Amino acid sequence: MKTSDFYYDLPEELIAQDPLEDRSSSRLLVLNKKTGETEHHVFKDIINYLNPGDCLVINDTKVIPARLIGERVGTGAKIEVLLLKRRENDTWETLVKPGRKMKVGSKVSFGDGLLIGEVVDVVEEGNRLIRFHYEGIFEEILDQLGQMPLPPYITHQLKERNRYNTVYATHEGSAAAPTAGLHFTPQLLEEIQNKGIEIARVTLHVGLGTFRPVKVEEVTEHHMHSEFYQIDEEAAKKINHAKENGGRVICVGTTSCRTIESAADENGRLKACSGWTEIFIYPGYQFKILDCLITNFHLPESTLIMLVSALAGRDHVLAAYEEAVREKYRFFSFGDAMFIE
Incomplete structure (x- = not known):
């Protein structure tokens, strides 16, 4: 498996430079991981894809002005x-x-x-x-x-520092935001809970290793940097309950996904724990807990596009990305979102 297998062509003008005024008004591309079929929505429509009994897993890390x-x-x-x-x-x-x-x-x-x-x-x-x-x-x-450590592809100054944090950011320690979570508002989260969907908070402090380019030709030779994660008793209980009762576990972002997949035992169960993870998820990986993923659009040849390809298949993902480019979606940290169902 070559790094170049995960390349796609992205016009520079599609790299989002500023967050939208209304977090939940980003666009949402829905991708069916089995068929490759796509639909186009606004992010707040995500609630229509979540069912009572599902568990939404969010990463409550907070970016520091690092x-x-x-x-x-x-x-x-x-x-x-x-x-x-x-x-x-x-x-x-x-x-x-x-x-x-x-x-x-x-x-x-x-x-x-x-x-x-x-x-x-x-x-x-x-x-x-x-x-x-x-x-x-x-x-x-x-x-x-300190200043917020925005990625190098964002050249604009950030007017409000809190826009590079999620509305539920709690535990300080990240050098980069778990950007899929930037689309949620307190109102949308309340509506999701009122619909009967559990929200489980986990913590993974995002390091720059997540965004470092893959410099090796063979994907399997890439080494991930370690990041600290923590799952408490309440979160483990909510996630296990959803799995045991036929609900889906839907991760908000690749960091939430990597957290629960790192901590799961061979039976796909979680218990309260903390530690360091170097998990690298790429096609061929068998997910232990994750069913669906809410994520942003990622850089070509990155470990993150490899992770989403492990879930939905490389061909489906690259076809969806090409469609997003044609439809002029906004890409990367302050960009639009994707729901892989």
């Missing part, structure tokens, strides 16, 4: 630091640009010294471990100095 712009102490050179993972207390694994000269012992000043970062180690793929020094509360300083 992008910091500072100056290298001693030279004044501009340095960009992206927080990836908190290792312990005030030490973070980071992506530093430009990183070549940022050796162990180098320091960066942010906000005229309000926050000082010191490189304490160089780890996998050149990422830097940085220990931060400050007075006060780190999260408050980060909120003051």
